[in-house]
Amino acid sequence: MAFASGPSSLGFDAGASEVPRAFVRYIEDLVKALKSGHTARALNLYENGRREINAEHFSKKLWPTLEQVNAAVAASSGARLDRGFEAVYQTLWLKHVFMTDMITLPEKDTLSNLVRAWTSYSAFIEECVGPSPMAGYTLPPDWVYDVVNEFVYLFQRFHEERAARFHRRAEAAKSGSEAPAGFEADDALDAAAEGVWDPRAVLALLRRAVLTSGINEQLAAARTKGVRAALAEWRAPEVTQLAGTFALVCLVRVEAKLGDHAAAVEAARFLSPQSSGAFLRVTRAQLSLYSYLGFSLAMLGRFHDAARAISSVLLLVHRASPVLEDGARSSRFMKKTAEKMLALLALCDALSPGAPVDELVRAKATDRFGAKLTGIAAGGTEAEAAIADLFTAATPSFVDASWPPVAPAAEGASAGEQVFAVQSRIFLSAAQARAAELAGIRSLLRLYKTIDVPKLARLAGVTEDRARAGLVALKLHSWQAVASSADAADAASRPALTRAIRDSVHFVVGGEDGSMVASSEARVSEDATRELIRRTVALKRQIGAASPAGRA
């Protein structure tokens, strides 16, 4: 089928019939930088050079087609672009269409270019993990991350566009009217879209990149040998390492977006917040990974693990780039992601008291979401509303990759919104029940070191049976699956989870007649120890700065 190279009547110019000389130079410089391994130069051309060339020549215009560029480069230097750069160029062409806000495509061309994106982006990833990856080009980590990241965005966008198209046509058919402009039946386009961006193929491609790169083996090795040794012994080509690592990040993201949280958590089984930075190399990737991993852990009720992972990563990232400070010069994406993570952290911390959260991060979460936390502590409808608000603030967008799509349960709901409806209903039901236990029975256990069940029931305003059920529920919900440090020591193993009570209030029911509740509240020592370490480090720095050598 013909892809949008588009007539000018569509409101933008098709690929320049004459390729601007500056663009040819730009492409030649890019090829040179990538071939010579000058990644800083390549990154500058990719980020700043591209922005300038777009502003000057392509603000409302598509980039030239690959054939046009090939011809122009051949005319200029006598050489043709090789296979590796062709894969790069195709993704850059689509990046200009979908990521710059410069191009507005008609409905039909949007879908046809999303179809094309499947071929181009999957070819890029295949090329990165192929036998002679990217024909020897050295791509900067940020660039490779962008491509794999965009792969997921385009997967989601394709399913949204195709489902919207399907429903608009179905509505028109139902009312006996013509499909709106841009949504008319197009057999060629429908045929081209068949099987494209299939979720199975998307997952398989990402998993294949992970496997080929050996990232999981290296992450497992880092647990036993240390990060430095694991990185040193990693033999895969650089671009394969990068593609595999970012494929892992995006695998977690895709599984979470599809609502398979168990698969998301399993995909990340070898990662730890402490070692992930050295492997991921791109801060955005680290933040994105842990926002999705934390979310999936929370969706499975593993609030303790979720809070621990989010807290660790937010702190690590914040040290490098102060994403938690108001007015910090971090990117919009990083601030938005950090904000989502803070909301999730506040929720997990409230639902799993005693979770190991760094005090700085907890203070930021409390500053930002204090009113919601007060609402949760209050219980009742106020808690339900606060939990729902925090959940909405923490939730990513979802993908409904079903085909043909099911008619929405709520009129006008998009495919992703339907998945959100399911996820939120199930999560909120469990989370709100948990909050009720915390505000009811648990709050009484904090007041009484011993209390018998009838009195507990009286004070809680429930029957004795209900009080006993509440005690069991409180225990069950505190009995969370926790990843042990010895978990997944080699790449072939599956996560072995243990269950442990994760609540600062510990209690047991016993006594002569099995009706006496004895409870105690533990102090979380981690925060105090961390605080001591932080203050010692700060003091040492101050002493260093005040010394003559430090002042010099």
Added chain:
Amino acid sequence: MAAPAATSSALPAEDAMLEPSALPELEAEVMSSNAASEAVLRAVLKQYAFSPKVVKMEVVHRALVKAMTLLPDETFMQCMYLIPDTRHEDGTVAQLNNLAELLQSGNFAQFWELAAEPELRSTLDSFATFDKSIREYVATALEITYRRCPVDVIASALNLPADAAAAFSPAWTRDGAVVAFPARAETEPRDGSLEAPIAYADVAELVKALSH
């Protein structure tokens, strides 16, 4: 079960189970009397989520029944996340979800009451070991909460006559109207601090700062 045959033998197990050609074997496994496999349940429901036209509701129901027997694992919740919005309106799906909520909220007597309703009972009975698995879950829930528990509370929770309930586990000891449970970490007295591991990175930072 072993990963079903895939169109490509090179596919990792996770991907092989998502191949449309693997679906009949996965469905047969879900409908079998074999113990539940979390990976298989998830793979079937994911296939259904991707291809709504091939959904068989009796397989969905059986998958949820089996997932319930894996409590306290999160498999049931995970399975519910994979069932599309419109299918949640199915009466049996909603009832099975109610049952799981009752189990997770410690309302065991109400669970058995609802599970006894004829329509639901036939769905639950389709998996022969359902009641046994649920009783094991309930027994564990009681063991992590109680050191000593009244026999009538256990009987009601397990939906068994008092004598049978008190003798449910060989590790339990009856003492008149009370059963003593064996000691477990979850019911041991705890000292004043929570387990709080300090990350290597934190200690490394301290050592680095102090050694300069």
